[in-house]
Every structure is written in structure tokens, then in C-alpha cells.
Amino acid sequence: MASSSTCCGNPALPNPRKNGTAFHIRPGASNRVLVLVLVVTGTALAAGIRWILWQLLGSAVPPFVTFYPVVVLAALLGGILPGLLATGLSLGASALIFLTPVAHIPVAYPVGPASLLLFSVVGVALSFAGGHLKNARRREARRNEELAALLTERRESEQRFRQLADAMPQLVWTANPDGTVDYYNERAREFSGFHWDESTRSWSWEGVLHPDDQERSRAAWAEAVRTGKTYELEHRVRTAHNTYHWVLSRAMPARDASDRIVKWFGTATDIQQLKQTQAALDAARHELHAHAQQLETTVQERTVELQSSLRSIEDLLYTIAHDLRAPNRAMQGLASILLDDYGPVLQGDGCRYLEQIRRAAVQNDRLICDLLAYGRLSHVELPRERLPLGEVVDAILASLAPEIESRQATVHRPARWPVVLAARSALESALTNLTANALKFVAPGVRPELRFTVEDAAPGWVRLGLQDNGIGIPAEHQQRIWQPFSRLQPGAGYEGTGMGLAIVRKGVERMGGRVRLESSPGHGSEFMIELPVPTPSV
Amino acid sequence: MKSATVLYVEDNDVDRLLIEHACRRAAPALNLQMVADGESAVSYLSGHGVYADRAQHPLPTMVLLDVKLPGVSGIDVLRWLRAQPALAALPVAMLTSSFDPADIDAALAAGADFYLTKPSELKRLQHLLRVILEAHAHTPPGFEALAGLPECTRTRPQR
Numbered sequence: 001m002a003s004s005s006t007c008c009g010n011p012a013l014p015n016p017r018k019n020g021t022a023f024h025i026r027p028g029a030s031n032r033v034l035v036l037v038l039v040v041t042g043t044a045l046a047a048g049i050r051w052i053l054w055q056l057l058g059s060a061v062p063p064f065v066t067f068y069p070v071v072v073l074a075a076l077l078g079g080i081l082p083g084l085l086a087t088g089l090s091l092g093a094s095a096l097i098f099l100t101p102v103a104h105i106p107v108a109y110p111v112g113p114a115s116l117l118l119f120s121v122v123g124v125a126l127s128f129a130g131g132h133l134k135n136a137r138r139r140e141a142r143r144n145e146e147l148a149a150l151l152t153e154r155r156e157s158e159q160r161f162r163q164l165a166d167a168m169p170q171l172v173w174t175a176n177p178d179g180t181v182d183y184y185n186e187r188a189r190e191f192s193g194f195h196w197d198e199s200t201r202s203w204s205w206e207g208v209l210h211p212d213d214q215e216r217s218r219a220a221w222a223e224a225v226r227t228g229k230t231y232e233l234e235h236r237v238r239t240a241h242n243t244y245h246w247v248l249s250r251a252m253p254a255r256d257a258s259d260r261i262v263k264w265f266g267t268a269t270d271i272q273q274l275k276q277t278q279a280a281l282d283a284a285r286h287e288l289h290a291h292a293q294q295l296e297t298t299v300q301e302r303t304v305e306l307q308s309s310l311r312s313i314e315d316l317l318y319t320i321a322h323d324l325r326a327p328n329r330a331m332q333g334l335a336s337i338l339l340d341d342y343g344p345v346l347q348g349d350g351c352r353y354l355e356q357i358r359r360a361a362v363q364n365d366r367l368i369c370d371l372l373a374y375g376r377l378s379h380v381e382l383p384r385e386r387l388p389l390g391e392v393v394d395a396i397l398a399s400l401a402p403e404i405e406s407r408q409a410t411v412h413r414p415a416r417w418p419v420v421l422a423a424r425s426a427l428e429s430a431l432t433n434l435t436a437n438a439l440k441f442v443a444p445g446v447r448p449e450l451r452f453t454v455e456d457a458a459p460g461w462v463r464l465g466l467q468d469n470g471i472g473i474p475a476e477h478q479q480r481i482w483q484p485f486s487r488l489q490p491g492a493g494y495e496g497t498g499m500g501l502a503i504v505r506k507g508v509e510r511m512g513g514r515v516r517l518e519s520s521p522g523h524g525s526e527f528m529i530e531l532p533v534p535t536p537s538v
Numbered sequence: 539m540k541s542a543t544v545l546y547v548e549d550n551d552v553d554r555l556l557i558e559h560a561c562r563r564a565a566p567a568l569n570l571q572m573v574a575d576g577e578s579a580v581s582y583l584s585g586h587g588v589y590a591d592r593a594q595h596p597l598p599t600m601v602l603l604d605v606k607l608p609g610v611s612g613i614d615v616l617r618w619l620r621a622q623p624a625l626a627a628l629p630v631a632m633l634t635s636s637f638d639p640a641d642i643d644a645a646l647a648a649g650a651d652f653y654l655t656k657p658s659e660l661k662r663l664q665h666l667l668r669v670i671l672e673a674h675a676h677t678p679p680g681f682e683a684l685a686g687l688p689e690c691t692r693t694r695p696q697r
Contacts, residue, residue: 318638321636321637322606322635322637326553328658329553329656329658330553333555333556334552334555334556336659336660336661337660361658373637400688
């Protein structure tokens with residue numbers, strides 16, 4: 001039996017895994033038996049009724065009148081084959097009952113061959129017609145079931161969407177391609193101003209917006225609907241408590257296979273907290289900026305004031321130094337003249353006293369000059385330049401030539417000198433002080449022996465050393481001697497202001513360099529200055 | 539040796555006294571002329587009034603000029619001097635006790651050849667005068683040796 005000729009029982013559920021091309025209705029065996037039984041029973045019943053009718057009415061009844069309904073029913077209920085079966089059985093039954101010589105019943109009204117042929121043709125035709133009708137009905141039923149399943153699925157899907165939408169903390173909405181809003185989730189209750197318009201069967205939402213935001217929101221939505229681009233906007237909406245909250249509204253279109261917009265899905269997220277925080281942050285930032293600016297202004301004003309007072313102090317210092325030096329020069333010069341011209345006529349300790357006046361004046365003058373130099377080194381700008389170290393040292397040795405000569409000192413210089421990055425004035429004053437110290441601080445009767453050395457220090461740095469054969473410096477004083485006014489050697493021959501090494505250190509450090517000392521009493525000292533060398537120019 | 543005449547412009551009496559003494563001692567061949575203020579310096583150099591007699595007040599071969607002078611300052615004198623065609627090339631060394639960079643810059647800008655600080659020791663002053671005198675041994679006088687003195691703070695850039 002073909003699969004298409006099943007009976008009207010419950011068709012199995014469509015099985016999408018079974019290739020999915022067509023629905024296969026599996027004919028139940030019990031149904032087939034039932035149809036067979038019905039056909040056989042029906043035919044027997046029809047034959048019986050026909051026999052009774054023949055007994056009662058004789059040949060007035062058409063021979064196959066009771067068999068047609070059986071064929072029709074069989075075809076309608078079971079399809080073509082049961083119809084044909086019914087036709088065949090009917091023919092057989094009629095032959096048994098009415099045809100001679102087969103029939104046992106004497107026939108008064110014989111059934112002619114024409115009548116038999118007619119029934120056969122009509123029976124076959126009815127079977128086919130009934131079968132087609134049945135198939136058509138079954139197809140329709142199947143379609144209806146599919147439709148119902150789709151509807152159910154869609155309802156469930158929609159329900160799931162709504163449950164999901166309601167579970168979200170945001171306002172969720174959907175809109176039609178024309179921009180009319182057809183759905184809001186439960187969150188809509190937390191706002192006031194949404195209104196369902198029965199005439200358009202859509203929600204009106206402008207009432208929920210802050211009056212100042214309505215126009216631009218309407219425009220933005222219209223633009224999004226027109227262009228199909230994402231709608232995104234921050235605006236204020238009225239809450240159920242009649243306060244306005246900032247929300248971020250956002251909507252994206254959903255498109256079908258042909259890229260046509262079928263729906264808009266939108267959300268509105270409450271950003272009130274964010275806005276408040278942002279506002280507070282902006283205010284704080286603004287305040288900070290204002291403070292910073294005020295501070296900057298104050299600093300600038302103070303700097304100008306400070307620079308101005310620094311300048312006046314410096315001017316004052318130069319004036320004081322200038323004016324203080326004149327009496328020193330007078331005392332020193334006049335004492336010298338007295339000593340030279342009138343020494344022989346002075347009695348007793350006169351010459352010694354005059355010499356003390358002269359020395360005091362010289363000392364005082366040096367102190368003024370050193371203080372001025374030290375003070376200046378602390379704040380004056382020291383622009384660094386490329387300086388050939390050898391030339392700087394030579395110039396200093398030349399300026400100290402009388403001292404070198406009078407002390408019969410020996411000076412050793414390296415054959416090669418580097419170029420350093422330094423400020424000329426600061427470097428000169430540092431090297432002058434170091435050289436003068438090396439010449440001065442020797443034991444009585446010792447000829448000073450100075451040795452300049454040059455070696456690479458860290459990469460990009462050079463170390464200039466000055467070794468002497470002087471009296472040396474005890475370890476415990478080696479830190480202190482770099483301080484202003486620190487003098488270790490009182491007494492004749494070692495006069496100084498105590499400012500020399502302080503000037504050296506200040507100058508070198510202001511140029512970015514370092515000073516170092518290695519010394520022990522009786523073994524001389526080595527003072528070292530580390531200076532940067534210029535990076536090779538490209 | 540050519541006649542060596544130095545005009546020293548200095549308002550401080552003691553400084554004039556000291557240089558006079560140092561000159562007598564160390565460079566007696568030097569004809570040292572002295573004036574005490576800027577106006578007198580201008581008069582001397584122009585040969586006005588008492589300075590008209592060039593036999594007694596010859597035109598100097600070098601000027602030693604203090605910066606801080608009462609009235610017309612040393613810088614003013616220098617500017618005037620450089621504006622005179624006859625004097626524009628006259629060697630001028632500032633001799634002052636001012637370290638003020640503003641003074642140094644102003645002096646160099648006005649046309650000073652050397653900026654010397656006053657030595658505080660008489661011996662150094664004598665040495666300075668000796669160097670000046672020795673410079674006159676050359677024709678024209680070679681004052682370059684001044685640049686090597688510790689008192690020389692700055693030299694005029696080569697013209």
C-alpha cells in the first residue's frame with residue numbers, strides 16, 4: 001500500500017530532522033485493517049440490503065444502487081485503493097448473488113453485462129475522485145496544523161521577548177518601519193506621559209519628554225526612521241514621580257532578507273546618576289582649573305615680585321661691594337706705601353702693625369669678592385658651551401703665573417685635553433680656586449707640585465683631577481671643607497676666606513657636574529671635577 | 539720708546555693717590571695725567587680750558603676710566619669719546635671695582651677695549667702700570683698683554 005493512501009488517523013508530527021523536504025505520513029497498520037474490515041463489511045451489508053430490496057421491490061430497484069455509497073465512502077475514507085477494492089468486492093457480490101450460472105438465488109431480474117460494465121467504470125471513477133478528495137483534505141489539514149504550530153511558536157517567541165524585555169532594567173520598545181511605537185515593556189509604568197492612541201493603534205511618547213527636548217527628539221527619531229541609521233539621543237523624560245530624569249535612548253532597525261526594515265528595537269537607559277556624577281565632576285574640574293589658574297597667576301606674580309626683589313638685592317649687593325672695596329683698597333694701599341716708604345723710620349712694632357692692617361684689608365677685600373661670587377653662582381644663569389679644557393686651564397695658569405713663579409711650583413699637564421660642556425665663568429672660577437689652593441696649602445719650604453689628570457668617568461662624562469703634594473686634609477674634614485666659611489688652616493701662609501671650595505662646588509654642581517676629593521694628611525690631595533662632554537653632533 | 543701718556547679718570551682721592559705712587563715706583567717713564575670727574579675728562583680730551591696746553595696736558599695714548607663717577611659717568615665719557623673721530627681709536631680700559639655684569643656689558647657696548655677690576659694690592663697695581671708702560675714699546679702700542687692679567691674681566695671682541 002502506498003504511503004499516500006493512509007486513513008484519516010492522526011498524522012505524525014512533522015519531523016524536521018528527516019531531510020525536511022516533505023511530510024511523510026506513516027500509515028498505521030491498524031488503520032489499514034480497519035478500512036479493510038469496513039470495506040468488506042460495507043460491501044456485505046450493501047449486498048444484504050440489495051437482496052432485501054430485491055425481495056421487497058423486485059427489479060424496480062437499480063441493480064448497484066446499494067453499492068455506490070460503499071465505493072464512495074471507501075474512496076473518501078481510505079483513498080483510491082480501498083475505493084477500487086470496494087468496487088471489486090461489489091462486482092463480485094453482485095455476480096454471486098445475481099448472475100447465472102454462478103448464483104444460487106434464482107434471478108427474476110437478471111443483471112446485464114452493460115449494467116456490470118457501467119458499475120465497474122463508475123466505481124473506478126468514484127474511487128479515484130474520492131481518493132483525490134481525501135488527499136486534498138489531508139493536505140489542507142496538514143497546512144492548518146503547520147500554521148497553528150507557527151502561530152504557537154510565534155506567540156511563544158513574542159512571550160519570551162516580552163518576558164526578557166520586562167526583566168530588563170531599561171525601558172524597551174519596538175516600533176514599526178513607519179516609526180510608530182507599538183510596544184513598551186513594563187518599565188513604561190515608571191514614566192508618565194505615554195499614551196495609547198486607539199485610532200493609530202500606536203503609542204504617543206512626546207508627552208513623556210521634557211518640553212525643551214521634544215523638538216530635537218522628534219527630529220532625531222524622524223531622521224533615524226528616514227535614513228535607517230541607529231537612533232541615539234540623550235534627553236530628559238518625566239518619571240512617574242513627576243521629576244525629570246536623563247535617559248539615553250537608542251534604537252536599531254531589524255531588517256529582513258531583502259534588507260527592508262521590519263521593526264525598530266529601542267531602549268531607554270536611565271543615566272541620571274551618570275549625568276549628576278558627570279556634572280559634579282565637571283564642576284570639580286572647573287573649580288580645580290580655576291584654582292590652578294589662580295595659583296598659576298599667584299605664582300607668576302610672586303615670581304615677578306621675587307625676580308624684581310632679587311634684582312634689586314643684586315644691584316644693592318654690587319653697590320655695597322663696590323663701596324666696601326674702596327676703603328679696603330685705601331687701607332691696604334696706604335699701609336703698603338707707609339711700609340715701603342717709611343718702614344725704616346718706624347719704631348718698635350710699627351711695621352708689624354702696619355703689615356697687619358694691610359693683610360686685614362686684603363683679606364676683607366677677598367671676602368667681599370668671594371661672597372659676591374658665591375651668591376651670584378647660586379642664582380645666575382649658567383649657559384653651558386663647548387669649552388676646550390686645555391685652553392681654560394692654560395689661561396688660569398697664565399693668570400696665576402706670578403704665584404707659580406714665586407713659589408717655584410711645578411705643573412704637569414696631560415698631553416691631550418677633552419672638550420667639556422660647561423659655563424666658562426663658573427669653570428674658570430672653580431679651576432682658579434683649586435689651582436690657587438694647591439699652590440698655597442703646602443708645608444713650609446716645600447715646592448708645590450701640581451699634576452692635572454684627565455680620564456673618562458661614566459659614559460658622557462670626563463673627570464679632571466688636580467693632584468698636589470700639599471699638607472692634605474684629614475678624613476673627618478673632607479665633607480666640611482666644601483661648606484662656605486670653612487677654614488682648616490689658620491695662621492700665616494694659609495690666608496683665605498673659607499669660600500674657595502664652596503665656590504668650586506657651587507659652580508660645578510650648577511653646571512650639572514660633581515666634585516670629589518681624595519686626600520690624607522702628609523700625602524697631598526687630589527681634587528676631582530666631573531663634567532659632561534658634549535654629545536657628538538650629528 | 540714713544541711718549542706714553544695715560545689719562546686716569548677717577549673720583550676717589552685715595553685711588554688717585556695710590557696709582558700716582560705706584561706709577562712713580564713701577565713706571566716712572568709713564569706720563570700719568572689724572573682728572574676727578576667725567577666733565578674734566580671731556581675737557582681734557584677736547585683740549586678745553588686749562589687743558590688747552592698740550593705741552594703740559596698731552597693727548598693720552600691710553601685712557602683708564604672709572605665707571606662709577608659722580609655726574610657724567612664713565613660710560614657717558616666713553617660714548618662721547620667713541621663719537622669723536624679723532625679719539626675713536628684711542629685705547630680705553632675701564633678700571634673699576636664694580637663686578638656688576640650690567641656695568642661690564644654697558645662698558646663693552648660703549649666701546650671699552652678692556653674691563654679691569656681695581657687690584658686691591660699695591661703690588662698688582664704696580665704690575666698693571668708696568669704692563670701698560672711696556673705696551674708702549676711697540677708701535678702702535680700693544681695692549682694685548684692686559685688681557686692676560688687676572689684683573690681683566692672682559693676684553694672687547696676683535697673689531
